[in-house]
Amino acid sequence: MLRTITPRNARVKRVLKNREAKTEENVKTAIFIRGSQTSQIVNDALADLYMLKKPHAVNFTKKNQIHPFEDQSNLQFFSQKNDASLFVIGTHSKKRPNTLTFARMFDHQLLDMIEVSIEKGIPMKDFKTPKSAIGMKPCFMFNGDMWDQNPNYIMFKSMLLDFYHGQSVDKVALAGLEYVISVTAGPMTSEGKPGKIYLRTYTIVLKRSGVKLPRIELVEMGPSMDMTFGRISEAKPDVWKQSLRVPKELKPKKKKNITKDVMGDTVGRIHLGKQDFTKIQTRKMKGLKKRTSTEDADESSDKKQRVDDSGDEE
Amino acid sequence: MDVSGVLEAHKQKFKSIAVEGKLIPVQYDLGLLAAFDENPVDTAELNRNKDEYLQALSRDNAQLLFNEIFQLQTISDDNGVMAMLPTPTTLLPREKPLPKPKPETRWEKFAKAKGIVNRKKERMVYDDASGEYKPRWGYKAINDDGTKDWIIEVPAGANPMEDQYGARREAKKERIDKNDKRRQRNMEEAAVATKMDQKAVNKGDRPNMDNVRSMKRREIENQILISKSSTASAGKFDASIKGDLKPKGIKRQFESTITDMSKEKAGNMSILDRVVGKNGEDLVNVRKAIKSTKSRH
Numbered sequence: 001m002l003r004t005i006t007p008r009n010a011r012v013k014r015v016l017k018n019r020e021a022k023t024e025e026n027v028k029t030a031i032f033i034r035g036s037q038t039s040q041i042v043n044d045a046l047a048d049l050y051m052l053k054k055p056h057a058v059n060f061t062k063k064n065q066i067h068p069f070e071d072q073s074n075l076q077f078f079s080q081k082n083d084a085s086l087f088v089i090g091t092h093s094k095k096r097p098n099t100l101t102f103a104r105m106f107d108h109q110l111l112d113m114i115e116v117s118i119e120k121g122i123p124m125k126d127f128k129t130p131k132s133a134i135g136m137k138p139c140f141m142f143n144g145d146m147w148d149q150n151p152n153y154i155m156f157k158s159m160l161l162d163f164y165h166g167q168s169v170d171k172v173a174l175a176g177l178e179y180v181i182s183v184t185a186g187p188m189t190s191e192g193k194p195g196k197i198y199l200r201t202y203t204i205v206l207k208r209s210g211v212k213l214p215r216i217e218l219v220e221m222g223p224s225m226d227m228t229f230g231r232i233s234e235a236k237p238d239v240w241k242q243s244l245r246v247p248k249e250l251k252p253k254k255k256k257n258i259t260k261d262v263m264g265d266t267v268g269r270i271h272l273g274k275q276d277f278t279k280i281q282t283r284k285m286k287g288l289k290k291r292t293s294t295e296d297a298d299e300s301s302d303k304k305q306r307v308d309d310s311g312d313e314e
Numbered sequence: 315m316d317v318s319g320v321l322e323a324h325k326q327k328f329k330s331i332a333v334e335g336k337l338i339p340v341q342y343d344l345g346l347l348a349a350f351d352e353n354p355v356d357t358a359e360l361n362r363n364k365d366e367y368l369q370a371l372s373r374d375n376a377q378l379l380f381n382e383i384f385q386l387q388t389i390s391d392d393n394g395v396m397a398m399l400p401t402p403t404t405l406l407p408r409e410k411p412l413p414k415p416k417p418e419t420r421w422e423k424f425a426k427a428k429g430i431v432n433r434k435k436e437r438m439v440y441d442d443a444s445g446e447y448k449p450r451w452g453y454k455a456i457n458d459d460g461t462k463d464w465i466i467e468v469p470a471g472a473n474p475m476e477d478q479y480g481a482r483r484e485a486k487k488e489r490i491d492k493n494d495k496r497r498q499r500n501m502e503e504a505a506v507a508t509k510m511d512q513k514a515v516n517k518g519d520r521p522n523m524d525n526v527r528s529m530k531r532r533e534i535e536n537q538i539l540i541s542k543s544s545t546a547s548a549g550k551f552d553a554s555i556k557g558d559l560k561p562k563g564i565k566r567q568f569e570s571t572i573t574d575m576s577k578e579k580a581g582n583m584s585i586l587d588r589v590v591g592k593n594g595e596d597l598v599n600v601r602k603a604i605k606s607t608k609s610r611h
Binding site: 022185198207245 | 329372385397398407408
């Protein structure tokens with residue numbers, strides 16, 4: 001296990017503080033690991049996935065004796081050492097050719113893991129097209145009716161979103177939307193097993209459309225992979241629940257007194273407080289006029305006089 | 315004048331931004347810039363010309379996603395036009411658990427009870443003596459504690475030969491030491507508190523001081539007991555002191571005579587397994603065993 005570090009200078013202290021649990025978390029760092037045996041396809045895939053994940057990525061160029069489904073101690077060690085919580089492990093064997101294992105950690109312990117094997121992969125460098133800049137936020141596209149049904153698909157979707165969504169932001173530059181990661185779920189196999197999934201990456205070209213919104217054209221950038229699912233290791237329900245907890249500070253505040261009615265109109269309720277009836281302005285009438293007792297006496301005598309006057313005129 | 319014809323002609327020059335043929339409306343999570351198209355994939359087309367089909371499908375969905383994104387509220391700043399994104403609806407797991415609330419110090423607890431709120435003070439204060447702004451504390455700080463006065467009146471009843479500067483320095487040092495002790499105490503209490511009741515601390519409760527003290531006491535007692543048995547005779551020949559701590563013995567626990575059969579069986583099987591089973595190999599250090607038998611002969 002790792003020794004605990006006591007900070008002896010300000011720099012180390014800052015780094016350790018940055019690694020502590022926070023309400024608003026850092027972008028998850030991914031580690032790309034080569035297993036004891038890899039093929040060219042796996043190497044290319046790892047390199048391309050690393051390029052897309054940069055700058056929040058660490059590339060392990062040496063081979064590692066690592067079998068994530070048998071022993072997770074290596075992953076835990078790497079996770080703690082690098083403060084990383086995402087892993088892609090590339091291996092190649094006769095039984096499981098061209099395999100990528102996507103793994104996720106929670107609190108430096110393995111959360112869940114999914115294995116895919118690449119049936120056909122074309123690396124980024126084979127597409128002679130413009131590439132997106134490093135560290136841009138991608139758009140995601142999940143096509144097909146399977147993505148919410150099968151645990152394999154659900155996990156792969158969640159994993160991919162988690163890997164590449166980057167910093168959670170409240171605004172995004174429209175000019176900075178440069179590429180799309182599109183994943184299409186092919187049909188199920190005849191035995192009812194999950195079928196192929198097609199991962200494609202495209203750069204986005206905005207064209208004029210004659211209206212305010214632009215016309216979108218896509219140019220394939222690579223990598224392009226056709227994959228099938230392998231083994232899967234799902235998260236323990238209690239750990240999963242714990243990992244999904246949202247801190248109180250980040251929960252959206254409930255807006256009081258604003259509701260939406262059946263028609264979708266927003267209805268507001270306003271509280272006026274208690275009304276003071278003594279100060280309310282009603283119809284002005286002499287009889288309701290407020291007066292002091294002395295004034296009262298004066299005025300009553302006035303009234304009498306006036307009545308007398310009118311009598312005279314007649 | 316009717317310009318609709320002209321507008322239509324202008325529109326005809328460009329490709330449309332409308333996307334047709336989506337039976338199920340595409341779902342979006344604009345916070346993550348994601349679109350989820352649940353329409354079934356056209357298998358025949360996918361098999362025939364895969365890449366063209368995938369690109370066309372992705373383009374259509376990208377168009378739909380961009381139509382949504384471009385309709386969001388925008389602001390423009392140095393980075394150009396920015397679209398305000400809603401909070402993501404897809405829940406993604408965190409990297410680390412939620413941060414635990416820090417245990418309060420004694421002062422924080424007192425201030426909270428009394429309703430004392432910290433007011434921010436400026437770092438730089440005006441120094442009348444020199445006529446410039448100086449830091450409130452630290453290096454080149456303002457003379458706030460009187461150690462930098464050029465002349466000090468001897469207080470009434472004080473020894474005139476006593477060094478008043480020294481006395482003030484001493485007083486300041488004492489204040490610092492006192493504060494340091496309290497800081498140390500707060501840290502100890504915090505350490506014990508976090509060890510003591512994780513659930514209570516998670517909830518934001520501060521465990522009460524009596525528990526902290528008893529915890530500390532227990533820890534010290536343990537250490538005393540360890541030190542007592544750390545002599546050459548493991549404490550056997552040490553003179554006993556009246557009222558001294560006595561180590562508590564380990565209480566033996568017995569299984570009740572009538573228990574679940576399966577549990578008993580499992581226990582026995584595990585013993586058997588360790589002795590003669592597959593895992594029994596580790597039980598005997600072969601190298602050592604050979605050595606010992608050799609030396610006996």
